[in-house]
Amino acid sequence: MKIMRHSSILVLLVLGICSIEAADPMADFCDKDTKTSKSSQVSTNIDALLAQLVSKAPSTGYSATSYGKGQAKLYGLAQCRGDVVGSKDCSSCIQDAAKEIRQRCPDEAGAMIWYDFCFLKYSSKSFIGEVDTSYGIIFYNVQNVTDPEKFVKELGALVDKIKAQAVVPKNLGFGKGKAKLSPLSTLYAFGQCTRDLAKADCSQCLAIAVGNYETICGNRRGCRVLYGSCYVRYELYPIFYPVGANSTMNLVADETIMTLLNP
Template sequence: MTLNYKILLFLALCICNAESADPLGQFCNTGSGSQISANIDRLLAELVSKTPSYGFIATSYGRNPYQVFGLAQCRGDVSSTDCSSCIQDAAKQIRQRCPNQADARIWYDYCFLRYSTKNFTGEIDTYNGILYGNVETVTDPDTFNKELETLFDQIRAQAVETRNEGLGKGKTKLSTFVTLYALVQCTRDLALVDCAQCLAIAAGNFEKFCKDRKGCRVLYSSCYVRYELYPFFFPLIFKPNRTLADTVMAILP
């Protein structure tokens, strides 16, 4: 897959945070009939009830031709309480925002939820995604990009270790007062080699769309990558007062 995307750029003017019921974005496709819609509701109920226990579930409901496949996953560093709250919001919002679609997905900071009449389990999906980039740029891009590349190599290596279940996170000091934080995660249905490939594609957007920016996140259906100059993953040293108002958003078709 190439990175020659046609993208739509605009300022993200919403004021929201990770705990908000407002998602980072959603994708809706393919109409559904009444039987499929009923199966989606039953599938979502299962995703909501079972995801918090393990942070992940991939399952299905119904039989052909009305079978629906679903996946839900929380970010690997969040608590089961935050996971549960996020998945509940996701299940509610995806039905409101994609009311008549049988192929839908929704992204939050703390979780991701998806369903489709196609069995997508175990497949890399980087065809639809969302990118947020900080509007500010770093003052020493050469040093910053070198440190960012080194840190991402480290956390990608973490993510493809079986025991880490697709999650990698870390930080590195850029100066006395500045620290770079980064996190990557794949959905747990991916094989490790596919996880590595997905993360490489996602991080490839940094050079093209987030070059020299102070922060960037790329959200695909199969993986997620993010870096910031403030702590955003748990355990937090302090809770930053950040919003999406200082970011530029891109749709990655």
């Protein structure tokens, strides 16, 4: 039985929307408990591991591998979003992630980085096949919907469909959908698990992520929840690829409030 750790959730309240460059990640996490020297074997192995992920992941949109021996051994995973697999943006995203994570976490043997189109993670501890909700990040729009009752009902139904899609093997952990709220308003949502998770674990991770919609996001017009094994998102504007690539898909705060929640 796998144990899921809920040690902390970082909440970012998004107060504004604007576009950003594709090379900018949504978020990153550097595990300060895994500090290492830049000249150590671990650091050398991180570079080699990332090179493997950059080489292997774009062909299928996913790669999970390890590199090194003994205490210097590292485990890594890179995955593109389900609707981006097979596009040049998948390859570009993995390359950006590998480069940026080394700049942001130069001295850690454990790190994660999230982009709109991909996710990359490495650690000195074996994590393949394990649900990781030990660290989470939540972005949400401070504006509320105009019809909360209908919105909550439609979002709940849509989320159920997405979770059901994500656990179907052929969908590779990804589910997406949309629902008409009014003649002028459409709700878009998707969810994705890392492909190393078993069906039951994927379902469990998505359930934990979606649970934040009610407890933290409330009736907000948009919300996304990022974990180390899955992430979910909904918005009132198109977010699916390739439409999202040319829209205000990326959120950046004009002013950001960060709060660390301890259970």
